[in-house]
Amino acid sequence: MKSWSxxxxxxxxxSIWRNxxxxxxxxxxxxxxxxxxxxxxxxxVNLRFIFSTVEQQMExxxxxxxxxxxxxxxxxxxxxKNTGGVREVNYVSKExxxxxLKAMFRDxxxxxxxxGDENPLPASIRVRTEKVEDIPRxxxxxxxxxxxxxxxxxxxxxxxxxxxxxxxxxxxxxxxVIVGFVAVMVIGNSIRLxxxxxxxxxxxxxxxxxxxxxxxxPFLLEGIxxxxxxxxxGSGFAAGLYVWIVQRVGSVLPFIPMLRLDFDVLCDMxxxxxxxxxxxGMAGSVFSLRRHLRI
Numbered sequence: 409m410k411s412w413s414x415x416x417x418x419x420x421x422x423s424i425w426r427n428x429x430x431x432x433x434x435x436x437x438x439x440x441x442x443x444x445x446x447x448x449x450x451x452x453v454n455l456r457f458i459f460s461t462v463e464q465q466m467e468x469x470x471x472x473x474x475x476x477x478x479x480x481x482x483x484x485x486x487x488x489k490n491t492g493g494v495r496e497v498n499y500v501s502k503e504x505x506x507x508x509l510k511a512m513f514r515d516x517x518x519x520x521x522x523x524g525d526e527n528p529l530p531a532s533i534r535v536r537t538e539k540v541e542d543i544p545r546x547x548x549x550x551x552x553x554x555x556x557x558x559x560x561x562x563x564x565x566x567x568x569x570x571x572x573x574x575x576x577x578x579x580x581x582x583x584x585v586i587v588g589f590v591a592v593m594v595i596g597n598s599i600r601l602x603x604x605x606x607x608x609x610x611x612x613x614x615x616x617x618x619x620x621x622x623x624x625x626p627f628l629l630e631g632i633x634x635x636x637x638x639x640x641x642g643s644g645f646a647a648g649l650y651v652w653i654v655q656r657v658g659s660v661l662p663f664i665p666m667l668r669l670d671f672d673v674l675c676d677m678x679x680x681x682x683x684x685x686x687x688x689g690m691a692g693s694v695f696s697l698r699r700h701l702r703i
Contacts, residue, residue: 442642445680450673466543467536470550470558473556481555484553485497488533488535493542498533499533502529639678639682639685
């Protein structure tokens with residue numbers, strides 16, 4: 409077992425070193441294909457992050473009757489908090505609502521002079537849901553609560569946002585699948601060309617009685633090694649380009665939420681790219697050797 413392992417690693421290294429040009433070309437071709445896959449994944453994750461950020465800012469305002477008591481308000485708050493799909497509940501008193509109104513019109517204080525000491529604003533409850541799709545149902549539940557006189561929310565915006573969310577999921581998944589398929593084709597062709605250039609070597613090994621497994625082993629390991637190298641190259645370029653894009657967009661359009669490339673996202677991307685590179689490297693070696701071996 410030890411001699412076979414030694415032979416396997418020795419032949420793999422010799423093969424890569426002897427065919428430096430084709431191995432390097434294969435690794436960089438693989439890296440380019442996996443770079444596209446990595447960028448597709450990062451764009452997909454970022455689109456979902458932007459949608460999630462906008463989704464979390466959607467707010468429902470439920471206005472309470474003017475003469476409502478503290479006990480009634482407490483009961484309403486408890487009912488709202490226990491409503492399915494509700495993520496966050498904030499109570500806004502009449503005094504706080506007036507303060508916010510004054511802050512909004514701080515440059516036009518004369519507009520509020522006619523109010524005097526009177527506060528005509530009602531208390532309200534601000535509600536945020538888990539998902540934008542939950543908004544219509546939560547609004548319906550709020551309207552049924554005694555003591556709630558009006559419920560305001562951006563109906564058209566929430567409906568369109570829900571449609572955008574579904575579209576982003578479909579487009580993101582489709583983009584990753586398409587780019588992944590392209591990566592598989594590019595990597596497979598690259599490995600096929602490498603093996604084709606060594607077809608005479610394979611024929612000689614067959615003539616001297618080498619078994620199919622004996623011949624396949626180094627090629628299989630070589631495919632894995634080139635897949636790993638390509639994955640690291642592709643992931644590195646994808647991460648670097650994405651960080652540069654985020655910095656540029658952040659400086660030019662700071663109001664657009666962009667997902668920072670943290671450790672978890674980087675690991676997710678590297679995992680997907682690495683698994684793809686290894687699997688395609690192995691599959692490419694096996695399928696490319698079919699015409700030369702009985703497998």
